[in-house]
Amino acid sequence: MSHEAKYVPPKRYPFTEDKIFGWVMENQEFCLYLLQIILPDLNIQKIVEFHKQDAMGNDDREAKDIRLDIKVVDDQGRIFDIEMQTTPSAYLGRRMRYYQSIIDGDGILKVGKDYSQLPDTYIIFLCSEDPSDAFSKKDDRAVHFFKTIDTKDGDLKLNDGATKVIINSKGDFASESAELKELANLMNDKEVSLNDQFIWAQNRVNELNKDRRSDIVSYEAKLMDRELYGRQEGIKKGREEGRQEGIKKGREEGRQEGQNEERLVGVKKSIDIALSFTQDDDAILNKVKSQYGDHFTDDDLKELIAKAKGKLLQEA
Known part of the structure; x- marks a missing residue:
């Protein structure tokens, strides 16, 4: 103690x-x-x-x-x-x-x-x-x-x-x-x-x-020791749980980030394919939205379409 x-x-x-x-x-x-x-x-x-x-x-x-x-x-x-x-x-x-x-x-x-x-x-x-x-x-x-x-x-x-x-x-x-x-x-x-x-x-x-004073002192001291130990164990457990939660959260965030990256690659490919058939922004938006609308907003998709069309113009 x-x-x-x-x-x-x-x-x-x-x-x-x-x-x-x-x-x-x-x-x-x-x-x-x-x-x-x-x-x-x-x-x-x-x-x-x-x-x-x-x-x-x-x-x-x-x-x-x-x-x-x-x-x-x-x-x-x-x-x-x-x-x-x-x-x-x-x-x-x-x-x-x-x-x-x-x-x-x-x-x-x-x-x-x-x-x-x-x-x-x-x-x-x-x-x-x-x-x-x-x-x-x-x-x-x-x-x-x-x-x-x-x-x-x-x-x-x-x-x-x-x-x-x-x-x-x-x-x-x-x-x-x-x-x-x-x-x-x-x-x-x-x-x-x-x-x-x-x-x-x-x-x-x-x-x-x-x-009986000595008995009481010993008893109260043991109670304080037990209380202190309990607090320390609680802090230790809390830190370990926090560490485990941090690891779990980090893994989950990493998994989500990986999935997001895969979706981004996928939507870009879909836009490139759609551009090979049409230059109409609304048609392309409807096409990729049917596949990725749950993960990207309309504004996000429009921005990606605009970037893809700009890239094509530069390459031309």
Whole structure:
């Protein structure tokens, strides 16, 4: 790795850092608490399945695999995917759509089961930066719930059981609960003091910065190495593809040029032959146009006829 690309670790890793987030969220009591304050109307009581960094494969080898940050199932069979998003992306919505498709395709509806048994899913993205690039317009609200609705009647919803939640830690929390405001403070690495849950989380972040810092530094450095390698490979591949495309284009241009040269020789011969029978420009034009009209304009043919007649006069 070059000197310019060398990873320089920050003085402190926040809750939003990938490893920190995973280690804090693996405390199922805190994970359940976050789900309860984000989705209070669901009355979530218990987590019965918990998966951290759950790799979701795909039967199609060409398809993109994903790795869910936190995936849990509650005692009612509802599936919750909690993701930490630290960079703005105009394609956040499409990413959530892909996550939804992978979760649905992960064998959760067994053969012989009815579609009514397809579980409700909640994809939750905690964004440390403004996610508005992914929206159709700028929106400063902190919490967004997206469902499938009729575009002509916003009150008409399609009961597909899919909900997407986006929380913007930089958004306006004025109308949100005290708990969600405190979640924003935790995400923005500010002091928290609302209750024991958040105090525990912040203390856990502090502990991990002391006890697991070397592991995080190594992980982040590897991520940067992989990203740099990916960029370099992309540049290399792009150059090779460009070179191959250039060769292909050059060959095609050469082939076209050769064909054009052959056509030019052919049309000149046809004009010379026609001139041996007539000097009428229109008659000659009609003759050669029937053969070469797809490749030469009338003006081009007239110019070639004029040159051929001038050449005959000089030779005479």
